[in-house]
Amino acid sequence: MKFASKIVVLFGCLIFSLSAIGQFGSHGAATPTASMPRFTGGVFVGVSEFKPDVGDYYDKSQMGYVGGIDLTRRSGRLAVSVEPTLGKSSGKDSTLTYFLGNVLISRAFGPGGRINPFGVLGVGYGIIDAPEAPQDNSVLKILGIGISYNIVEKIAVRAEWQYQYWKLGESTALFNPNGIQVTLLYRFGFGPPSLHHKR
Numbered sequence: 001m002k003f004a005s006k007i008v009v010l011f012g013c014l015i016f017s018l019s020a021i022g023q024f025g026s027h028g029a030a031t032p033t034a035s036m037p038r039f040t041g042g043v044f045v046g047v048s049e050f051k052p053d054v055g056d057y058y059d060k061s062q063m064g065y066v067g068g069i070d071l072t073r074r075s076g077r078l079a080v081s082v083e084p085t086l087g088k089s090s091g092k093d094s095t096l097t098y099f100l101g102n103v104l105i106s107r108a109f110g111p112g113g114r115i116n117p118f119g120v121l122g123v124g125y126g127i128i129d130a131p132e133a134p135q136d137n138s139v140l141k142i143l144g145i146g147i148s149y150n151i152v153e154k155i156a157v158r159a160e161w162q163y164q165y166w167k168l169g170e171s172t173a174l175f176n177p178n179g180i181q182v183t184l185l186y187r188f189g190f191g192p193p194s195l196h197h198k199r
Contacts, residue, residue: 042070042154046183050089050096050164052176062096064089066181077108079116085124087181093130096177098140098164100124106148116148116156126166138166148185156185 045067068085081104088097106118126140146160163178 038074040070040072040074040187040189042072042185042187044068044070044083044158044183044185046158046181048087048089048179048181050162050177050179062089062091062094062177062179064096066183068100068102070185070187072187077113079106079108080104081106081118083122085122089177089179095129096126097129098124098126100140100142102142112150114150116150118146118148118160120144120146120160120162126164128166141165154187154189156187158183158185 046065048064048066050062050064064087066085066087068083070081070083072079072081083102083104085100085102087100088095100122101124102120102122104118104120106116109115109117120142122142124140126138128136142162142164144160144162146158148156148158150156159180159182161178161180165176
């Protein structure tokens with residue numbers, strides 16, 4: 001089974017098992033977003049798989065990790081998040097390290113707003129290390145879409161497809177990676193509850 005397929009299966013298993021745990025632990029409690037504050041902060045960690053889409057490195061998987069900080073403001077079912085992010089992925093021929101400032105815009109759907117599709121834009125700085133080439137760096141731009149599932153009020157699991165644009169010196173044909181990442185988000189609530197969520 002390919003790594004991407006394993007990530008999708010893992011995401012499904014996480015939703016099923018952690019949702020069951022959340023339902024058991026929150027019996028009689030409010031739905032996940034019913035009392036969620038207007039402002040929240042959090043941290044997230046996860047795994048990723050990226051593949052270059054051009055050049056000699058086409059279709060060579062790079063497995064890695066990603067993590068960062070999430071700062072979110074909600075207004076009703078809409079939310080805007082700012083996420084400073086650090087990621088690293090390694091393959092047979094190269095290693096990518098990147099630092100990003102991402103902005104996510106999401107909307108909650110379903111009972112309790114558990115399901116949150118989102119779009120993401122970001123800019124940052126990336127470094128490529130390859131055995132057969134000198135280290136190179138780039139201003140990095142990203143575009144992505146994804147879906148987040150609130151297991152309980154403070155915990156969510158997310159799956160995201162992302163396209164990265166690297167503008168490099170002599171390595172312009174090397175990397176415009178696209179791929180998926182799955183992350184687990186833990187929120188720290190702060191600030192007053194959103195008026196929309198008062199019952």
